[in-house]
Amino acid sequence: xxxxxxxxxxAIPKRGGxxxxxxxxxxxxxxxxxxxxxxxxxxxxVMQYPSVLSYxxxxxFAPPDYKRKITLFRYELDSVNAFYYLVKKCNVVxxxxxxxxxxxxxxxVLPTHLIEVGNKVRLMEPEDSLVEPKLTIVTVERYDWYGxxxxxxxxxxxxxxxxxxxxxxxxxRFTADIAECIGNCNVESPIVxxxxxxxLKARQLIEWSRVGRVLLREVMYSTIGKVLTTNEAVxxxxxxxxxPRIKTNxxxxxxxxxxxxxxxxxxxxxxxxxxxxxxxxxxFSSMYPTIISRFNISPETVDECDDVDAGVHxxxxxxxxxxxxxxxxxxxxxxxxxxxxEERAEAVKWILxxxxxxxxxxxxxxxxIEAYESVTYIARKTLRKxxxxxxxRAIHGIVDSVAYQGDKSLAEKVREVTGMKLKVESYDWFVxxxxxxxxxxxxxxxxxxxxxxxxxxxxxMPNLVKDFLANALKVMxxxxxxxxxxxxxxxxxTLYREYKRRNFEPRDYVIEVNGNYLIRGNSGFYxxxxxxxxxxxxxxxxxxxxxxxxxxxxxxxxxxNRPSLASHE
Amino acid sequence: xxxxxxxxxxxxxxxxxxxxxxxMKIRDERLRAKLIQGIESSRLLQDAFYDEIxxxxxxxLLSIILSMCDCGDRLPSGRNS
Numbered sequence: 001x002x003x004x005x006x007x008x009x010x011a012i013p014k015r016g017g018x019x020x021x022x023x024x025x026x027x028x029x030x031x032x033x034x035x036x037x038x039x040x041x042x043x044x045x046v047m048q049y050p051s052v053l054s055y056x057x058x059x060x061f062a063p064p065d066y067k068r069k070i071t072l073f074r075y076e077l078d079s080v081n082a083f084y085y086l087v088k089k090c091n092v093v094x095x096x097x098x099x100x101x102x103x104x105x106x107x108x109v110l111p112t113h114l115i116e117v118g119n120k121v122r123l124m125e126p127e128d129s130l131v132e133p134k135l136t137i138v139t140v141e142r143y144d145w146y147g148x149x150x151x152x153x154x155x156x157x158x159x160x161x162x163x164x165x166x167x168x169x170x171x172x173r174f175t176a177d178i179a180e181c182i183g184n185c186n187v188e189s190p191i192v193x194x195x196x197x198x199x200l201k202a203r204q205l206i207e208w209s210r211v212g213r214v215l216l217r218e219v220m221y222s223t224i225g226k227v228l229t230t231n232e233a234v235x236x237x238x239x240x241x242x243x244p245r246i247k248t249n250x251x252x253x254x255x256x257x258x259x260x261x262x263x264x265x266x267x268x269x270x271x272x273x274x275x276x277x278x279x280x281x282x283x284f285s286s287m288y289p290t291i292i293s294r295f296n297i298s299p300e301t302v303d304e305c306d307d308v309d310a311g312v313h314x315x316x317x318x319x320x321x322x323x324x325x326x327x328x329x330x331x332x333x334x335x336x337x338x339x340x341x342e343e344r345a346e347a348v349k350w351i352l353x354x355x356x357x358x359x360x361x362x363x364x365x366x367x368x369i370e371a372y373e374s375v376t377y378i379a380r381k382t383l384r385k386x387x388x389x390x391x392x393r394a395i396h397g398i399v400d401s402v403a404y405q406g407d408k409s410l411a412e413k414v415r416e417v418t419g420m421k422l423k424v425e426s427y428d429w430f431v432x433x434x435x436x437x438x439x440x441x442x443x444x445x446x447x448x449x450x451x452x453x454x455x456x457x458x459x460x461m462p463n464l465v466k467d468f469l470a471n472a473l474k475v476m477x478x479x480x481x482x483x484x485x486x487x488x489x490x491x492x493x494t495l496y497r498e499y500k501r502r503n504f505e506p507r508d509y510v511i512e513v514n515g516n517y518l519i520r521g522n523s524g525f526y527x528x529x530x531x532x533x534x535x536x537x538x539x540x541x542x543x544x545x546x547x548x549x550x551x552x553x554x555x556x557x558x559x560x561n562r563p564s565l566a567s568h569e
Numbered sequence: 570x571x572x573x574x575x576x577x578x579x580x581x582x583x584x585x586x587x588x589x590x591x592x593m594k595i596r597d598e599r600l601r602a603k604l605i606q607g608i609e610s611s612r613l614l615q616d617a618f619y620d621e622i623x624x625x626x627x628x629x630l631l632s633i634i635l636s637m638c639d640c641g642d643r644l645p646s647g648r649n650s
Contacts, residue, residue: 267619267620269616270612270615270616384620
């Protein structure tokens with residue numbers, strides 16, 4: 001058999017093996033069997049099923065504490081149909097990740113990695129390779145006057161994210177290794193991703209596929225939870241830890257005081273609204289995943305011995321936790337990718353972000369609420385330590401970041417005291433928005449190397465308002481200090497009046513809510529896809545006014561001789 | 570916030586609203602103003618109490634007491650004060 005080398009895009013189970021699909025839509029058949037793990041007292045009985053070829057007795061660690069070994073039997077099957085039949089009939093474990101993924105893992109090949117298929121299959125690049133697969137990705141984007149939509153009359157076609165064609169109506173046919181489409185898509189490809197259903201773009205999904213060792217087909221519409229659980233499950237299988245079909249541990253009893261003490265999220269300070277000069281913002285890099293990894297937090301290490309204090313709970317460091325180990329390499333990968341490719345690093349970041357929440361998710365296979373509580377406890381303590389160093393200079397703190405007035409040497413002290421990796425950004429001025437007199441922790445804008453804007457411009461705002469806010473912030477960017485910001489207020493008002501007076505275009509009225517484009521008409525909201533039938537100008541002007549207050553209230557409302565909003569009206 | 574206990578911010582807001590309703594019914598302008606001032610400062614204490622076991626009522630009442638101490642004033646002691 002002539003060996004072929006290519007990127008593994010898909011694997012289709014057939015009787016007696018897998019049909020592997022490589023880039024360029026090249027297909028090859030790999031002879032193999034499919035494993036299934038069964039707990040039984042009568043191993044011979046399973047052999048009566050015709051598709052079962054052989055079996056081996058194995059010793060595996062059992063959940064939830066993974067200390068006790070139990071006997072199970074690994075059967076080799078010649079078809080996946082037999083697998084699904086036996087899953088219903090027997091006490092089967094290790095059903096996750098999918099049987100195809102487990103079969104590929106045993107063959108030593110990984111999805112979206114470079115492989116060689118000949119008499120044998122083998123991986124042609126390291127498992128943790130950071131090299132991006134050389135694949136042709138064709139992206140089709142349909143759009144209309146109100147925005148990008150599957151029902152759009154116009155199309156744009158990109159090859160590897162470079163525009164190659166645009167037009168109206170029926171598009172010409174393209175070929176690709178992977179196609180990702182918003183709307184009607186005329187691309188011949190073994191993998192076609194509907195972008196309205198997938199969470200990430202194709203090249204980020206490839207990263208998920210590599211990290212989770214899952215086929216693109218399985219990962220393209222899956223949740224982040226599935227990807228991260230697969231990564232954990234792969235580590236579990238390598239350690240001979242049984243992957244349970246359902247969550248196996250239950251929450252231990254707590255007193256009300258213990259519950260009240262531990263059942264909390266990250267520390268969020270309610271900031272004082274206003275404008276602050278010379279601000280530094282410390283961001284703890286991947287704070288929660290780092291805590292999980294560094295403090296060895298995993299379902300089986302919590303309350304096993306008392307090496308690390310985590311409030312009501314104690315963490316044991318005598319053996320490496322499964323979740324801690326699985327997350328460690330993700331943190332490492334994200335850090336390495338950050339300098340190579342921001343988009344792929346972001347794909348890994350999403351998994352890291354979800355990995356903490358998944359510890360506390362009640363159906364998570366490797367979750368445990370005590371582990372989750374331990375993470376938030378340590379995170380709160382870490383932020384408190386930082387706040388102690390910063391004292392009254394701290395102006396804002398939210399879970400994994402803290403802003404203060406002062407120089408960078410304080411950040412160094414915070415690094416020393418907390419022992420965490422952190423990133424420091426400097427701002428000439430920092431404005432914290434207000435609502436009902438209190439500061440809003442998640443809504444601020446600041447000028448450093450460019451503008452940092454959080455929670456001020458939201459996706460679900462009318463285009464008119466988003467456009468106004470973006471332009472107003474550009475005007476503000478000219479100011480070098482809070483004091484100078486006061487001098488640009490007249491310019492903001494001029495801009496505001498221009499927006500108020502202008503004839504709104506149909507596009508200005510559009511509001512995007514969860515992928516739907518809406519317009520507020522005189523008798524309520526209607527779908528922009530129906531065409532433009534007028535808008536409630538008053539509603540949009542009020543919205544614009546609220547947006548203006550969001551920007552200016554914290555600046556003019558702080559103590560001192562500052563002009564009031566009314567004086568500029 | 571937590572999965573079983575409600576948000577501390579919401580609980581404090583509820584407690585504040587209750588006391589503001591009470592303040593509005595007080596027939597002494599000075600006392601009413603002091604109470605409202607005290608209630609409004611409870612967000613600062615909330616931050617400090619966040620990682621402790623605390624009752625929202627305790628946080629709001631303590632803010633009122635502290636706010637009054639801070640003024641250096643005393644509460645009106647009788648009907649004619």
